[in-house]
Every structure is written in C-alpha cells, then in structure tokens.
Amino acid sequence: MANGTQPRAQWASRLGFILAAAGSAVGLGNIWKFPYIAGENGGGAFVLVYLVCIAVVGLPIMMAELMIGRHTQRDAVGAFYHLAGKRSFWPSAGWISVGAAFIICSYYSVVAGWTLDYVFRAVTGSFTGQPAEAIEGMFGSLVGDGTRQLIWHFIFVALCLGIVIGGVQKGIERWSKILMPILFCLLFLLFMNGMLSKGAWDGISFMFSPDFSKLTAGSVLEALGHAFFTLSLGMAAMITYGSYLDPKEDLLGASVRVVFLDTLIALMAGLAIFSVVFSVGMEPAAGPGLVFKTIPVVFSQLPGGYVLAIIFFLLLSFAALTSNISLLESQVAFLIDEKGWSRKRATTFLAGLAFVVGIPTALSYNALSGWTPIGDLTFFDSADMIASNYLLPISGLLIAIYVGWFWSGSEEKEELIAGGTGWVYPAWHFLIRYVSPLAVATVLYFKMKETGLFTWLASLFG
Numbered sequence: 138m139a140n141g142t143q144p145r146a147q148w149a150s151r152l153g154f155i156l157a158a159a160g161s162a163v164g165l166g167n168i169w170k171f172p173y174i175a176g177e178n179g180g181g182a183f184v185l186v187y188l189v190c191i192a193v194v195g196l197p198i199m200m201a202e203l204m205i206g207r208h209t210q211r212d213a214v215g216a217f218y219h220l221a222g223k224r225s226f227w228p229s230a231g232w233i234s235v236g237a238a239f240i241i242c243s244y245y246s247v248v249a250g251w252t253l254d255y256v257f258r259a260v261t262g263s264f265t266g267q268p269a270e271a272i273e274g275m276f277g278s279l280v281g282d283g284t285r286q287l288i289w290h291f292i293f294v295a296l297c298l299g300i301v302i303g304g305v306q307k308g309i310e311r312w313s314k315i316l317m318p319i320l321f322c323l324l325f326l327l328f329m330n331g332m333l334s335k336g337a338w339d340g341i342s343f344m345f346s347p348d349f350s351k352l353t354a355g356s357v358l359e360a361l362g363h364a365f366f367t368l369s370l371g372m373a374a375m376i377t378y379g380s381y382l383d384p385k386e387d388l389l390g391a392s393v394r395v396v397f398l399d400t401l402i403a404l405m406a407g408l409a410i411f412s413v414v415f416s417v418g419m420e421p422a423a424g425p426g427l428v429f430k431t432i433p434v435v436f437s438q439l440p441g442g443y444v445l446a447i448i449f450f451l452l453l454s455f456a457a458l459t460s461n462i463s464l465l466e467s468q469v470a471f472l473i474d475e476k477g478w479s480r481k482r483a484t485t486f487l488a489g490l491a492f493v494v495g496i497p498t499a500l501s502y503n504a505l506s507g508w509t510p511i512g513d514l515t516f517f518d519s520a521d522m523i524a525s526n527y528l529l530p531i532s533g534l535l536i537a538i539y540v541g542w543f544w545s546g547s548e549e550k551e552e553l554i555a556g557g558t559g560w561v562y563p564a565w566h567f568l569i570r571y572v573s574p575l576a577v578a579t580v581l582y583f584k585m586k587e588t589g590l591f592t593w594l595a596s597l598f599g
C-alpha cells in the first residue's frame with residue numbers, strides 16, 4: 138500500500154515489465170556510446186570484458202535492486218527507510234540514487250532533444266544532396282543554438298510527462314509495449330541494411346576481432362562503468378520498477394531477459410553503425426560526432442539514405458524516451474510514496490524542474506559556454522561528471538554492500554525462492570558480497586583519481 142491509502146500500482150503483465158525495464162536500459166548508451174567505446178578499446182577484446190562485467194557485476198546488482206524494490210514496494214528512498222530504518226545510514230543510498238536520476242534526467246532530455254531535432258531534419262530532407270562538411274556543420278549549429286535546443290528539450294520533456302502522468306500500467310507499460318517493438322524493428326532494418334552492405338565484414342571484424350594490445354586497465358574500467366549506465370543501475374530506476382512487480386515473479390529470469398535484450402541491442406547497433414560507416418570508406422569518429430555527424434553523412438551517400446536517416450534518428454529518440462521515463466518515474470515514485478503527492482502533481486512538478494535544470498545544459502555550448510562550475514567543464518559536462526563518475530558508482534557500491542552484508546536474515550533469499558530460483562542464491566550472494574563491491578569500488582577509486590579529486594583534496598589540506 139502506498140501511503141496506506143491506495144493499493145500500489147503493479148505491472149499488468151510480465152512482458153510489460155520486461156519491456157519497460159528493457160526500455161529503461163536500452164537508451165542512448167547502447168546506440169551511441171557502446172559502439173564507439175568498443176571501437177576505441179580494441180573491439181572484440183573489449184566486448185569480451187564488457188560481457189563479463191555485465192554478467193558478474195551488472196546482473197547481480199540489477200537483481201539486488203529489483204529485490205529491494207519488490208520486497209519493500211516503495212520508491213528508492215522509502216525502500217531503505219523500510220529496510221534499515223529512517224535514521225540509519227542506508228537511506229543515503231536511496232537519496233543518492235534519486236539525486237542521480239534527477240541530474241541525469243535533466244541533461245538526458247537535452248541530448249534526447251538533439252535526436253528529435255535530427256528526426257525533423259531527416260524528415261525534411263536536410264541531409265539529402267548536401268556535401269559532407271555542410272552536414273557535419275549542422276551539429277555545431279544545433280549545439281550553438283540555445284533556443285532551438287530549448288524548444289526540443291521542452292518537447293521531449295512534455296512527451297515524457299504525457300507518458301508518466303498516465304501511471305504505471307496506462308502510461309509506462311502501455312507505451313513501452315508500443316515503443317519497444319517498434320524500436321526493435323527499426324534496429325533490425327538498420328542491422329540488415331548494414332549486414333547487406335559491402336562494409337559488413339569490416340564492421341564485424343571491427344567489433345569482434347579481439348585486439349588485446351588496445352585493451353588497457355582503463356578499458357576494463359570503462360567497460361564496468363558503462364555496464365552500470367547501460368543497465369540503468371544506481372539510479373533508482375530498477376528499484377522503482379521492481380516495486381511494481383508481482384511478489385511471485387521470477388527475478389532471475391526477468392533480469393536475465395532485460396540484460397540480454399540490452400546487450401543484444403548494443404551489439405546490433407554497433408554492427409549496424411560500423412558496417413555502413415566502413416561501406417562508404419569513412420572512419421568511425423568517436424563521441425557525439427559518430428551519431429550526429431558521421432551517420433548523417435554516411436546515409437546521405439547511400440541509396441535509400443533518406444529513409445535510413447529517419448529510421449535511425451527515430452530509433453535513437455524512442456530509445457531515449459523509454460529511458461528517460463524511467464528516470465522521471467523514479468523521482469515521481471519518491472514524491473508519491475514519501476510525500477503523499479498525487480501522480481499528476483508530482484509528474485508535472487518534476488517534469489517542469491527537469492526542464493528548468495536542463496536549461497543551463499542546453500546553453501552549455503553557446504550562451505553559457507564560459508561558465509565552468511568544475512575545473513574547465515561546462516555545466517553539462519560537470520553534471521554528467523558528477524552523476525556518472527560519482528553518484529552512480531557510490532550508490533551502486535552502497536546497494537551491493539547493503540544487500541551483500543547487511544540485509545538481515547533470509548529476506549533476500551526468499552525473494553529468489555518466491556520466483557522458484559532459490560538455487561541461484563549461493564552464486565548470486567557470492568557475487569553481490571565480494572565481486573560487485575570490489576569491482577565498483579575500484580572503478581570509483583580510479584574515477585576519483587582521474588577526475589583529480591585526490592589532488593583537489595590534497596590542495597585543500599595544504
């Protein structure tokens with residue numbers, strides 16, 4: 138019971154939950170980030186390490202988050218109040234998760250706005266017949282244009298608001314059931330297009346032929362950090378979605394399906410992108426350039442490129458939309474469960490706030506480019522740095538330690554037994570107790586070092 142008054146919302150079906158959770162996991166991270174970090178870090182060798190990270194760290198933490206949510210039937214903060222007591226230290230894990238969701242939601246919506254802008258450009262044929270430099274220049278002109286970004290940012294936040302306000306079944310689940318199959322079909326078309334192009338083999342070998350010489354300790358950390366982001370861990374999303382799960386649901390089976398879909402889609406996206414890039418003899422650029430510069434140029438040179446570009450940017454927009462609704466829902470659940478707000482009020486308030494806090498992000502490469510809150514990072518980069526490098530691993534670490542070491546007695550075991558998969562408990566418990574915390578603590582340590590936190594602290598203390 139939420140607030141002791143209304144019955145708690147629940148997913149209408151298992152498929153609905155899996156599609157919603159996969160919708161959260163499959164996002165810009167899969168289609169844009171995974172391909173280029175795999176490419177930069179030795180292709181196949183990196184993919185191998187990434188798969189190991191997903192299996193031994195990502196999957197156990199996802200199961201832990203779903204368990205916490207389902208067991209407590211609460212938002213991420215309330216879940217820890219319920220488990221460990223309001224005055225204990227552990228609710229900080231929930232606060233950090235909801236805080237991370239809040240920060241990421243604001244800038245994710247701005248980047249998602251870019252994808253909408255590119256859908257619009259693709260539909261209006263802006264890329265057709267244009268020289269490569271002109272197409273590449275469009276990205277610079279977009280991020281240089283604050284007003285244009287704010288309009289798309291607003292539209293994107295409004296779309297999320299429209300979905301989340303409908304509630305768990307009639308909003309999130311319903312739209313996930315519509316958007317995710319379309320997303321998969323769009324990706325499949327692009328994948329087939331890539332596999333039938335003459336760059337297919339180059340794409341496959343770029344992604345899968347292991348070049349261990351390019352694999353450094355840094356790549357392993359990158360793989361682990363990305364495993365977190367791509368599975369939406371440490372951001373309250375899986376705790377919140379888990380809280381709408383049926384008590385008898387098989388958590389292992391559900392988590393494996395979500396992780397499998399997320400990984401499959403990342404690999405297919407990588408192959409779809411690299412094969413066409415190689416087919417026109419281009420080099421895969423890194424970073425946002427890959428998606429917003431290289432891809433439109435590639436499509437403009439291919440027969441059927443007009444349609445392919447629309448498909449590609451629609452795919453990105455849908456992926457971003459289902460991810461962002463989970464970020465918004467995680468915060469909405471907090472206001473509903475802990476503050477007793479109505480869904481309508483909570484969603485409207487938080488969507489408004491996401492828009493406002495996203496404004497400096499949208500202005501980070503134009504009007505506010507001189508504003509660097511941390512070091513030489515713009516507002517956008519600072520927000521991303523704090524959320525991705527610090528908040529996510531910290532909350533992930535706290536969750537793993539709490540579940541592995543402090544969750545009392547057999548409650549977590551019962552969560553697995555309820556779904557008929559009690560046999561996995563010893564292996565899962567070993568991973569969540571030893572492997573996940575160690576791995577996440579290592580990432581955190583190196584991120585702190587890399588971002589100069591230690592140097593900064595040393596300078597503070599003379």
Ligand code: PFF
Nearest residue numbers: 162164165166367369372374
């Ligand atoms: N998993 C999403 C991606 O790969 O793009 C990002 C994300 C969405 C992270 C929702 C966290 C979250 F709660």
